[in-house]
Amino acid sequence: MNGLDDLKAKYLGGIAAAKDEVALEELRLAAVGKKGEVALMMRGLGKMTPEERQVAGPAFNALKNEINSALTAKKAGLADAALNERLQSEWIDVSLAGRPRREGTIHPVSQVTEEVIAIFADLGFAVAEGPQIESDHYNFDALNIAPEHPARQEHDTFYMHRDAGDNRPPHVLRTHTSPVQIRYMEKHGVPCRIICPGRVYRADYDQTHTPMFHQYEGLCIDKNVSMANLKWVLEEFCRAFFGIDDIELRFRASHFPFTEPSAEVDIRCSWDNGQLKLGEGDDWMEILGSGMVHPKVLAAAGVDPEEYQGFAFGMGIDRIAMLKYGIPDLRAFFDSDLRWLKHYGFAALDVPTMHGGISR
């Protein structure tokens, strides 16, 4: 049987050394093809004695299987090598940038407005809106600001043009979001809890003022709502909005025609190298105006001031956005500089929620 061993060594060696599929096919034909050496040997089995056959048969088969396995394995090996070679040749520079994709942003005013809405929704406040070109009545009279009241002059009001012959008082660009209080109470009555965010306008333009900015108004009317409730609501809001637990607010007597008593509200803060920190330090920064709704305002909105009372407050949205996110210049809010929009903007899917968090 030495012949078998030689045969095996010859073919396995040949397969191992084969360079490509063509060489491999030649070896297959030469070994196990119809006219191959192994096949020819197997044909010789018929001439053997049964005893001889019993030995030679399995040996031939084993040889055949061994060669076939070697062929298969080698074939796979060659294919892998060929694939590897191809893949190596397909190298590209993956350090190149991906295909450009625009990334949109949400303006800080919109984001912060949604933050405010989320917090007040938790306290049961709905959102109300009103027109920005507003009648003299809703912007002033109904809010207890009589025509010659000095407070009117302090509002730096924009007046709309009136045609000659139209003797109505000119409409105004609303100077605050407070008219929405009246409109809402007239339409929906009381008790109510609302916030009214939106654009407001004052004829003032300098380092810290723009002729348009954003405010939101809070209004809560019921039978027993007190100024102490107002303080709590504002404290809770500031804690949630600024994400600082030890916020401290200070109420300071002031005057607004539409609230009585009125208070300006300061927040405890520190200035350290021009860096503002809330909730610590010895400074106080004014952040909003507030008070108990004046009985005349309630009456103007058709609410009985003998039965109902409540609070109102107004806060600058741009201002609290600047405080919270460290945005230095109000005027840049309305300049639409792409670099600013991208730097201070928020991701499209970054919706502020109470469960996911208010701050970014």
Place this chain on the structure above:
Amino acid sequence: MKFTLSWLKAHLETDAPLDDILYALTDLGLEVEEVINPMDTLAAFTVAYVKSAEKHPDADRLNVCQVETGKGVQQIICGAPNARAGIHVVLASPGVYVPGIDTTIGVGKIRGIESFGMMASEREMELSDEHDGIIELKGEPEVGSRFVDYLAEHSPDKIDPVIDIAITPNRPDALGVRGIARDLAARGIGTLKPMPVADVKGTFKSDIGVTIDGDVLEKGCPLFTGRLIKGVKNGPSPAWLQARLRAIGLRPISTLVDITNLFTFEYNRPLHVFDADKVAGDLRVHYAQGGEVLQALDEKEYTFDAGMMAISDDNGVESIAGIMGGMPSGCSDVTVNVFVESAYWDPITTAKAGRKLKINSDARYRFERGVDPAFTPEGLDLACAMILELCGGEVSKMVVAGAVPDVSRQYKLDTDRVQSLVGMSIDPADQVATLEALGFTVEGDQVTPPTWRPDVLGSADLVEEIARVASLTKLVGVPLPRTSVGVAKPILTPMQKREAMARRTVAALGYNECVTYSFIDQASAAMFGGGSDAVKIGNPISSDMSHMRPSLLPGLLAAAARNQARGFADMALFEVGPVFQGGEPDEQELIATGLLVGYTGPRDPHGARRAVDVFDAKADAEAVLSAIGAPAKLMVLRDVNDWWHPGRSGKLSLGPKNVLAGFGELHPKVLKEMGVKGPAVAFAVHIAKPPFPKNKGTTRPALKISDLQAVDRDFAFVVDAKVDALTLLNAAKGADKALIADASVFDQFTGDKAEAQMGEGKKSLAITVRLQPKGATLTDKDIEAVSAKIIAKVEKATGGVLRG
């Protein structure tokens, strides 16, 4: 409102430290805006003694002084001409900040010789403009002691703190030092000193009489009082009076004028002094006819409008009543006979005239907020007493026209309501005590406000007084109960949700949100269908912001132009905001507008970059509409507004009237006007217009999915070039509504080559149609049948033919 601490203490008996007073002021609603306290700024300056002074070897004008200081003898170089041995001086040691030269002193070398500090002049400490030499102190002050203590002893007015407070419009009484003192006394910071009593006895009848016209007497000027003082000697006022006025930023003029200014700020009682020798005949208070001209004390000429109040004599108008006196009858240093006016001018009439004439005087400021009418004669007498004291002379009997108006009124005090409103427990007795301390009269539950509080007009005002004096700082927050038990309900309206959804959808499409001004210039507004007088602002802040915008596009295009000027050519900007079709409150609409300019992105190695086109804008408009729940099937209309490219823009509409969105390429003329380098495409979605769903249920219709294989069949048609693809697709879809699941255009062949092949004015549209069998698998025969129907329908609807 500025005043000094010593001035305040003229009315308030108190030992309270300055800081306590400042805190109380702010807490009471008299917000402290600024305090200048020399005690603080000059605290580090000390007294020193010059032992010797030798000429500097290398400088003619400098002296090398050996100075005895609190820390031993120091060498100091000094250039002052009066620096010499034997004088007591004021020393700024190294490390001390010197306000007048805005410098912190260091150890220096001057021409080679070391110097350990500086001897100061008055100007260097901002005490006066005196800078001829260093201060020489009187007497034998202790070396090393604080200079401010020396000042306190020798010239206390120089270390008098100046306090500036903001006065809210409701508090005219606090526009006088006495009113501020009264507030502080009510708070418990000291005691209000008694009001000085003027003992003025007129010895003769005034040569100048006063009348008030009947119509003026009714409203504009119910009371005018005056006295003539003969034989006064005018001239510079005494030092204390000058110091008081200087401290609050007023320039002393003459005793007579200074006294009127003093009363303005001390008692909120503006006065006017006429030079009696320049007044012809009697004075008459009347409404101007209009056209009268007066040179006022500010040396400007003013022309009266009809209805403004004037004081005239036989020569004509002499004073703008309640606002400013006139030059012709004004007092001067040579005035010998003076007529002093104290009148009550109505706030509204004064405010109107002041605003119209654009005069901001201290008198106008006070009269339009409301002075104390009852104090009119009293104030006159106090002032006359001071004139007699300082200028001498003889005073006439009082001239009175009209009478003190009756402003008495009563309001109910509900002490329980006070506590319920404020949410703070305040003893009813304390409530009454507070009101009384502020000058209110309390009888039972009826309260009469004092005559100096025109702002108190109801019970609610009483609450405010009590609360602010009690201090709102003490207010402790009390939780606001929840409105309902359990999980909070959503609060946004469908429209509010829609707005937020539209905004975040556009941002997700890669646009950067802008917030642009609601007002734009007239030309831009006109270009976008607006700019009429109805939306014009009467008093715009600039011509760039004169009209309410009819569209968000001008604002976004202007923003694009600004960004291009900064070197950013490509961008995607959007805004969700109001536009104004007219000037009435209900003519406002919320729009979402996106603007794409330039290329889809920066240049890249992948060849992905291309110019933006109308189909980008259309796709984005459709994405927004889909996000806010608009129906999927919309008409595409072509009759677009002027600012769009007439051939490359359209409107998405629900029926012919209800346009939900516009999209397209902007008109090149518009881009040119706005200074934007194109291409630029845009969309605008009317987000309130798609109908809101009526069905409130959450259940969706069952999903029907067929297990049978769908079949795609492609067709190409040759049609006229202007046939809309949508018409063709709708025809194809209509061929068998049960079987055809979808149809879409996958290729179009247009242009010269297409026309060469298919004939002039023709194009080819290739569509793919998806057939979804429901009952049984489609046979070739089925497919052929439906194909024939599709071809027939399309050919009928478009006049085209199947492309061979």
